[in-house]
Amino acid sequence: MNRLVLLPLLAIVAAATGTIVLENWPLPAAVQVTELQGDAKRGAYLARLSGCVTCHTAPAAPPMSGGAAIASNFGSFRAPNITPDPVAGIGAWTFEQFVRAVRQGVSPRGETYYPAFPFEFYATLTDQDMADLWAAVQATPSVDRPSEGHDLRFPFNVRAAVKVWRSLFERTADYEVDASRTSEWNRGKYLVEGPAHCAACHTPRNLLGGLSSKELAGDPNMQGGGASPAITARALTAGGYTRESLVQALRTGVTPNGDVFGGSMAEVVHGSTKFLLDQHLVDMATYLLDLGKK
Known part of the structure; x- marks a missing residue:
């Protein structure tokens, strides 16, 4: 067969094969869920x-x-x-x-x-x-x-x-209670690592958008541009944060040195964290600052 005919044919076959493979690539099976009365x-x-x-x-x-x-x-x-x-x-x-x-x-x-x-x-x-x-x-x-x-x-x-x-x-979050920690620390862990998804912005990502193992270490090259700071206990403490000032920052967007959050974090405060219960902000601060040892 003429090479000029064969190469396009091979390309078509490869594309078709790739499409079939992708369409049949497995996804997580649906898990049984209990339908409860919602609030x-x-x-x-x-x-x-x-x-x-x-x-x-x-x-x-x-x-x-x-x-x-x-x-x-x-x-x-x-x-x-x-x-x-x-x-x-x-x-x-x-x-x-x-x-x-x-x-x-x-x-x-x-x-x-x-x-x-x-x-x-x-x-x-x-x-x-x-x-x-x-x-x-x-x-x-x-x-x-x-x-x-x-x-x-x-x-x-x-x-x-x-x-x-x-x-x-994919790194599916998995929450387990740590019996050696306080209830505030455990609730904070659930909130930070789960629904509040802090790591989505504050953990570095690779070129394809996968999260690295450097959890909460900050992302110098965020997908939308800009950078996010580290929010590990060490980084927050070095930045002058206490539990009280971190709660205040999540409530108002004002940092301990009088600066204000900008960019996507300002949106998070305006649309989310300023509405949270004081207890939940205390829980998150307790976990992030690693203050929950019994």
Whole structure:
């Protein structure tokens, strides 16, 4: 066969084979979930704590009706409409589909979500947490506002390729109580490593967006540009933080030296941490400063 004919044919076969492999690459199987009575008020609080409101609400837009563009090295991501509208939002979903989407990063259509959605950290949410979040979603005013798609460069716009990424880099959060620590420290660990997903911004990532093992060591090259500081106990103590001043900073955005948070951390304070209970901020500060030894 003529080489000019053979090479394109081989390329077509390789592309077709790659597509078949990606489409059949396994994703986490759905796990059984107990459908409990949800508390919409607690769910709304969890939505603030977890950043749902911040990411899924564009400036001046109705709550949860879709977020502004999130810049990255791969292009721009946009959080979708998650109001209970049956067409534009997630009103047609079942509770089980909602749980699998949030905790496992798999859509009702069986597609993987991009890790810009921090499902790795939401894996620690309990069945009751999910029931409460679901109740809060149902109580949110429905908005008929179509979600905007992502704007990603090739090959990052090939969603099925994220399955391979997950096999290589996914680090699902796993929470266990440490009996040698105080209840405040353990709650803080759950909040920081789980729903608050602090490591998503404050841990370095590799060129493909995978989290490194240097947890909370700061990211000098954040996906959206800029840098995030280390928030290990040593780094925070060196920066003059005490438990009280860290709580104050998470509440107001003002640091111990009188400076203020900027960039994405300012958004986190404005949309999330300023709404948290004092006890939960104390818990987070206790864990981050490693003050919970019995």
